[in-house]
Amino acid sequence: MAQFLQKDLNALEDKIKIITQRLREVILDGAESVRQSSETWHDNFGFEESSRQQKMLGKQLEELQEIFQSAVLVQPRESSDTVAIGSRIKLLNVATGGEKEFLVGSFMVLDKKDDLEVAYTAPIVTPFFGAHVGEIHEVSIGENTIRYELVEII
Numbered sequence: 001m002a003q004f005l006q007k008d009l010n011a012l013e014d015k016i017k018i019i020t021q022r023l024r025e026v027i028l029d030g031a032e033s034v035r036q037s038s039e040t041w042h043d044n045f046g047f048e049e050s051s052r053q054q055k056m057l058g059k060q061l062e063e064l065q066e067i068f069q070s071a072v073l074v075q076p077r078e079s080s081d082t083v084a085i086g087s088r089i090k091l092l093n094v095a096t097g098g099e100k101e102f103l104v105g106s107f108m109v110l111d112k113k114d115d116l117e118v119a120y121t122a123p124i125v126t127p128f129f130g131a132h133v134g135e136i137h138e139v140s141i142g143e144n145t146i147r148y149e150l151v152e153i154i
Contacts, residue, residue: 002067002107003074003085003120011110012071016064023057026050067108080153083128085120088154091128094136094147101154104129124148 004012029050076086083089087104103117104125120129127137128150136149 002071004071004106004108005076005085006073007111007113008106008109009068009071009073012064012068012108015110016061016068019057019061019064023054023061026053026057071107081132083125083131083150083153088116089125089128089150090152090154091124091148092151094149099151100124100148 027050074085077084078086080087083104085104085106089102089104091100091102093099101116102122102125103114104120105112105117107119107121109117109119118125120126123141124139127139128135128148131137131150133150133153136147138145138147
């Protein structure tokens with residue numbers, strides 16, 4: 001189950017439409033390449049490139065359609081004592097005292113309205129999803145593990 005805000009669900013639907021249209025164009029281009037050189041299809045760059053693009057776009061389309069079919073529309077929480085989609089959170093690096101702020105977004109943030117918006121699946125946000133102020137979690141970033149404290153849900 002992938003949770004989406006309306007804006008990102010709309011953007012996902014638009015992206016599926018764009019890829020579908022592009023795939024149709026690539027298929028037509030590939031068919032044209034075969035017609036122009038049907039005896040030498042194995043040496044036909046246009047045909048080979050079309051085949052590569054069809055596979056790539058087909059895979060992208062399939063993945064996005066699966067996400068769309070499992071998508072659940074959620075409303076952003078305006079106020080809450082736990083971190084949820086729509087929460088603006090402030091994290092404190094326990095070791096350095098540095099603070100970071102994030103806006104918790106959809107499974108895929110496709111229509112970014114705020115520079116601080118990140119997907120709830122982002123490694124720095126995931127441990128805090130459902131957390132309360134004061135909770136400390138370890139976050140793996142590359143080879144480093146950093147301890148962050150949730151200091152505020154704004």
